[in-house]
Amino acid sequence: xxxxxxxxxxxxxxxxxxxxxxxxxxxxxxxxxxxxxxxxxxxxxxxxxxxxxxxxxxxxxxxxxxxxxxxxxxxxxxxxxxxxxxxxxxxxxxxxxxxxxxxxxxxxxxxxxxxxxxxxxxxxxxxxxxxxxxxxxxxxxxxxxxxxxxxxxxxxxxxxxxxxxxxxxxxxxxxxxxxxxxxxxxxxxxxxxxxxxxxxxxxxxxxxxxxxxxx
Amino acid sequence: xxxxxxxxxxxxxxxxxxxxxxxxxxxxxxxxxxxxxxxxxxxxxxxxxxxxxxxxxxxxxxxxxxxxxxxxxxxxxxxxxxxxxxxxxxxxxxxxxxxxxxxxxxxxxxxxxxxxxxxxxxxxxxxxxxxxxxxxxxxxxxxxxxxxxxxxxxxxxxxxxxxxxxxxxxxxxxxxxxxxxxxxxxxxxxxxxxxxxxxxxxxxxxxxxxxxxxx
Numbered sequence: 044x045x046x047x048x049x050x051x052x053x054x055x056x057x058x059x060x061x062x063x064x065x066x067x068x069x070x071x072x073x074x075x076x077x078x079x080x081x082x083x084x085x086x087x088x089x090x091x092x093x094x095x096x097x098x099x100x101x102x103x104x105x106x107x108x109x110x111x112x113x114x115x116x117x118x119x120x121x122x123x124x125x126x127x128x129x130x131x132x133x134x135x136x137x138x139x140x141x142x143x144x145x146x147x148x149x150x151x152x153x154x155x156x157x158x159x160x161x162x163x164x165x166x167x168x169x170x171x172x173x174x175x176x177x178x179x180x181x182x183x184x185x186x187x188x189x190x191x192x193x194x195x196x197x198x199x200x201x202x203x204x205x206x207x208x209x210x211x212x213x214x215x216x217x218x219x220x221x222x223x224x225x226x227x228x229x230x231x232x233x234x235x236x237x238x239x240x241x242x243x244x245x246x247x248x249x250x251x252x253x254x255x256x257x258x
Numbered sequence: 259x260x261x262x263x264x265x266x267x268x269x270x271x272x273x274x275x276x277x278x279x280x281x282x283x284x285x286x287x288x289x290x291x292x293x294x295x296x297x298x299x300x301x302x303x304x305x306x307x308x309x310x311x312x313x314x315x316x317x318x319x320x321x322x323x324x325x326x327x328x329x330x331x332x333x334x335x336x337x338x339x340x341x342x343x344x345x346x347x348x349x350x351x352x353x354x355x356x357x358x359x360x361x362x363x364x365x366x367x368x369x370x371x372x373x374x375x376x377x378x379x380x381x382x383x384x385x386x387x388x389x390x391x392x393x394x395x396x397x398x399x400x401x402x403x404x405x406x407x408x409x410x411x412x413x414x415x416x417x418x419x420x421x422x423x424x425x426x427x428x429x430x431x432x433x434x435x436x437x438x439x440x441x442x443x444x445x446x447x448x449x450x451x452x453x454x455x456x457x458x459x460x461x462x463x464x465x466x467x468x469x470x471x472x473x
Contacts, residue, residue: 076344076347076358076446077342077344077358077360079294079296079305079340079342080305081294081296081303081304081305081338082303083298083301083302083303086298086336087298087336087338087366088296088297088298088303088304088305088336088337088338089296089303089338089366090294090295090296090303090305090338090339090340090364091340091364092340092342092360092362094358121301121302121303122303123296123302123303123304123305124305125294125305125306125307127292127294127307129291129292131451132291132389132390134390134393134397134469135397136397136398137397137398137399137400137404138382138386138393138394138397138398138399138400139398139400139401139404139407139408141386141389141390141393141397143291143292143309143389145292145307147307149305149306151302151304167353171353171356174347174356174358175347175349175356178349178353178356179353181439182349182350182351182352182353182356182439183351183352183353183354183433183438183439184352184353185352185353185354186354189352189354192354193354211454211456211457211458212456214456214458218398219458222459222460222461223398224396224397224398225455225456225459225463225464225465225466225469226455226456226458226459227453227454227455227456227459227465227469228453228454228456229450229451229453229454229469229472230450230451230452230454231291231448231449231450231451232448232449232450232451233446233447233448233449234446234447234448234449235444235445235446235447236346236444236445236446236447237445238442238443238444239426239442239443239444239445240440240441240442241426241427241429241440241441241442241443242426243426243429243434243441244437244440244441244442245437246437248440249440250440250442251440254349254440254442254444257444
């Protein structure tokens, strides 16, 4: 399925980097741990990092009921959500053609508060399994009080764009021909480290497989 | 020097995670490759990933003169810039206390276009040295035409907040006492991979030290 861009979700710069497959959008979202949620407050922009999770063509965002961005977004105002993964630095022969390899998604929509208890529980499960796969069934699930203290917002993925840059620099022909400087890509990798057990654990514990085996 | 928070840059949620040292702000900015720039367009928020660099208490942002976010921001409207580094996933004994370890900075300000040629060249040097340290002196520097094709914006760091979360989960006492689940932190590391030379390089090239030695 292809994305259906509207004027504001149409990629204007770097069209050759725009990817129109919905699977690509899902893949970018699924690979990221946080998104950046932007709202308008008193006429000025506010952008904050926010946890999220995806279920089909909906993303769920959550935060404390007291967080300003969540309060504002929960009133049904327009939101913009960006997810960005940096994959490397592109060293070109010219400063001007330096770039980064990246995968990014930008979503425009209206945040809809999820208030129905069953729907909210489902959304929190999606969020939890995005941030910490396996934790929903392993850890203690939310109490009624904890559910009430969490704001969950749903944003539809209907209006979204994806940009992906991969590969070597795009130097000018003259710079390539001059062959005066090294050029290439320095990849940036992310990896999980060694689990650090909470000092408050009592007794001997094996790290559970959903943590130790996370890829 | 401490930050001087205004009402909108005062951290309301998780006050214990707010860091008020300007050095901490600088350190967060210097450790990140991209920021997220938010502007208001037609009353709706727009947030996009953007390259940046810091010089003292100014950050420079750049993009194509054709990019919408840059065009909008260059008109002197309010901007918000967020920089986020995720350091790990915090596995708590309860789903509710799951979290992430992170370093984040949020800056509120007005983007000022940098148009004076000397100032613009300086800003591009700062930007280049942030994204690819060593490249300004190594690669071909911008031509007049390339300078003209780049929009550079300056944002003052006067109004900024920093939040940092480190350490183990903050479970409820009852959950700790119950000792029914493993808890701890799974660190997330980023590292540079092996440089990938541009296939268009002619002849044998050693990877230059500013690339091969990047930390």
